[in-house]
Amino acid sequence: MRSLFAVALAAVLTVTPAFAAKIDLPGQVTYRERIALPDLATLEIQLVDQTLPSLPPRLDVKAPIGHGQVPLSFNLNFDDAIIIPEHTYALIASISVEGGLLFRNFEPYALNPLAPAQPVMIVTNLVGQVVAPSASSAEPSTPQSPAILDSVWTLTTLEGAPVLPRTKLSLTIGADMRAGGSGGCNSWFAQAEIQGETLRLGSITATLKG
Amino acid sequence: MTQSVNLQEGAFREALGAVATWSVAGDQLTLFGADGKALLVFTR
Numbered sequence: 191m192r193s194l195f196a197v198a199l200a201a202v203l204t205v206t207p208a209f210a211a212k213i214d215l216p217g218q219v220t221y222r223e224r225i226a227l228p229d230l231a232t233l234e235i236q237l238v239d240q241t242l243p244s245l246p247p248r249l250d251v252k253a254p255i256g257h258g259q260v261p262l263s264f265n266l267n268f269d270d271a272i273i274i275p276e277h278t279y280a281l282i283a284s285i286s287v288e289g290g291l292l293f294r295n296f297e298p299y300a301l302n303p304l305a306p307a308q309p310v311m312i313v314t315n316l317v318g319q320v321v322a323p324s325a326s327s328a329e330p331s332t333p334q335s336p337a338i339l340d341s342v343w344t345l346t347t348l349e350g351a352p353v354l355p356r357t358k359l360s361l362t363i364g365a366d367m368r369a370g371g372s373g374g375c376n377s378w379f380a381q382a383e384i385q386g387e388t389l390r391l392g393s394i395t396a397t398l399k400g
Numbered sequence: 401m402t403q404s405v406n407l408q409e410g411a412f413r414e415a416l417g418a419v420a421t422w423s424v425a426g427d428q429l430t431l432f433g434a435d436g437k438a439l440l441v442f443t444r
Binding site for chain 1: 404405412413415417419420423429430432434437438439443444
């Protein structure tokens with residue numbers, strides 16, 4: 191089933207130049223898996239400044255999907271004054287259910303937000319699990335430890351490239367938020383901070399074998 | 401230790417320091433940077 195819905199945004203600017211123009215940026219979000227979205231799913235579109243990735247997204251819009259299924263259509267509406275001409279921008283699409291992330295594009299969708307090449311089609315990747323509603327879903331849920339904790343995670347891909355043969359790089363984060371693992375030769379350690387889906391690893395120290 | 405292993409280890413630690421968000425799907429952990437790019441993918 192195809193369903194369309196629109197995400198509209200009135201960008202909040204403290205000062206809007208008189209010559210600012212309104213930009214419409216339509217697009218669609220999809221994924222390849224044969225999975226139906228739950229009714230409570232929401233779509234979030236972020237326009238991020240890749241020149242200054244530490245800045246908050248220039249736009250961050252969320253909207254319920256309702257009974258919609260992919261491809262999901264959106265339309266961002268904003269003043270061109272929020273775009274810095276020399277910078278590069280990209281879109282990140284996230285589909286979540288009750289705060290749990292289901293899909294997101296691994297590679298931000300690079301585009302010129304003032305003149306995007308059409309069509310804008312963001313293909314997202316499955317990063318969470320879709321849980322079918324059950325009779326017990328109405329019961330209060332028990333808080334659970336983040337799924338990232340207390341596992342030995344072995345690196346398979348580093349910034350899109352497979353790890354070198356015969357090397358093992360790993361990550362473990364304990365419930366006490368102590369993180370560490372192997373860097374392939376040396377061991378490393380850091381303090382982790384986890385809040386929801388955000389993760390920050392503090393200053394990393396390592397042994398000096400190699 | 402070869403230079404390539406050294407470089408990989410350095411890139412690994414640099415990527416860890418740039419992590420902003422995480423997601424687990426089954427036995428796969430993905431760590432993303434602040435720009436939303438997938439930096440590190442792990443399995444368990």
